[in-house]
Amino acid sequence: MIIAAAHYRLEHGDLALVLALVRGGSLARAAELLKVDVSTVFRAVRRLEKALGEELFEKSRAGYLPGSTALLLAQQAEQAEQALEAARVALEQGREVLNGTVRLTCTDSVLHGLLLPALARFMPNYPALHLELATSNDFANLSRRDADIALRLTNAPPQHLVGRCLGQVAYGLCASPAYLQGRDASDLAAMAWIAPDEFLPNHPSVVWRRQRYPALVPAYRCNSMLSVAEMARAGLGVAALPRFLIGDGLQALEGELPDCDTALWLLTRPDCRALRSVVTLFDELGGAIRLGP
Template sequence: MVAATQYKIGYADLEVVLALVRAGTLAQAGERLSLDASTVFRTVQRIEKGLAERLFERSRSGYVPSELARELAARAEQMEAQLEAARSAVQGSPEQVSGTVRISTTDTVLHGLVAPALLQLQTSHPLLTYELHTGNELANLTRRDADIAVRATKRPPQHLVGKHVGPIRVALFGPKQGGLASFDGDVAARARWVAPDDALPEHPSVLWRKKHFPKVAPAYRVNSILTVAELVGRGLGIGVLPLFLANRRCDLVQLSEVLDECQTELWLLTHMESKHLRRVAAVFSHLSRNLLLD
């Protein structure tokens, strides 16, 4: 056994540890590093043998890092930031930022807010590329599979840093060609509803409808708010939608006042370790100024 004090850990070792801490599985870590899973596995084994200490606990769900692995990953992130700064310095223009930024959000927020903002960013930072993940969970950011998250929540996780963008206001909408000009209990009983009941059972719009119109059964159950907007716009029914999405469409008409019970908050979130990366900081700063809810 090689004594831990004799093992000289290098940046390549730290890259592997960081990738596995972020990804949680050999396959995903290998994908990040352009290596196969077996190579990542052998590298981790070699590092652990050299350090005479276990870095990861293997479980059915993946690889759980030890305190030492997390410390090594934090050091690797600092080196990653320094390396990125050095690369930027040789580009000739300090204002130019390059690299890939991974953004996690929902499809609704992506299409309604993030994509228009990224379009504006192409001019100032044309060398940036993006990986865009849509889903309703924060797990991918928590495990550092993303650099930035744009999320609707009233209570963002305490281990993340970010900016409160503003309130997400919603109202009931129908198709512009549907003939509805107002909404009441009788209309609710007759109307065909489009709602994300099964996919988002705790969504504020679902809870509001079940509270005020408990006998209504949606004619269309879908897996996202964006799909609600698409189906309502096509005349298939009525649905609760955020104003930032619905008011930019010409095929929808607002049927109700703003539903205060359904209001939530939009947050722009990242890790403290990621915020100092120039590529992440550039995108985070731009989004903080250009995510327009009204």
């Protein structure tokens, strides 16, 4: 921001304006969010940009594209919005309210199979706490500070992270009853297999299959264990899945696969232990995630 901006005192209305334009992407949508007419938004943006001495948005046929200053102001506006919401909730409930934003990363299979049921159990107790969820198989998300908490299936969590082991996850073979109908369930090698692709070359299920059936070539491959489960549920073939994904629509074919157990780790960065919002969510997840039946 150039020196001219130092002579202008930002007000709450300015932040609300910028946030509405960043969220809406157009004058019309921002006007709807602010409950004013389009000309009012247009004039307000022009006045603010003139006062700050720079263009906050790139105007194009695609809409209003925010520049770096606009994104910075929108971030501050969101924090103010969250603080105001926390104050309102605190007044209503007559007690201190935890607020802030916590960024959490996990794989899509862990998200749907374990995390979402856990969040449903305790998140209603924290109405002013905001979550940003990202699905990824990469530990670098935490290392690059792109996330505050990670849930990972691994037997070797990075040593630079602080963690808690939530238990062991077993794997089993399964298929849909429709796919198994009329087939010899004991002749697994003759069936169509669904498996992770090269994106997960060292996945426990892949390592087990190559040892047990070295000549077998999967009929279907995909880069997501959740997709593997959904394809099996759709009746396309047999899959080796973590037990928490073997639910309705799938039938287990045999017992737990040997040497496939993987630990579920709840991880965070050492510097996050000073953040009350992160510590609270970390502890809640540790108590709410259930690996058993």
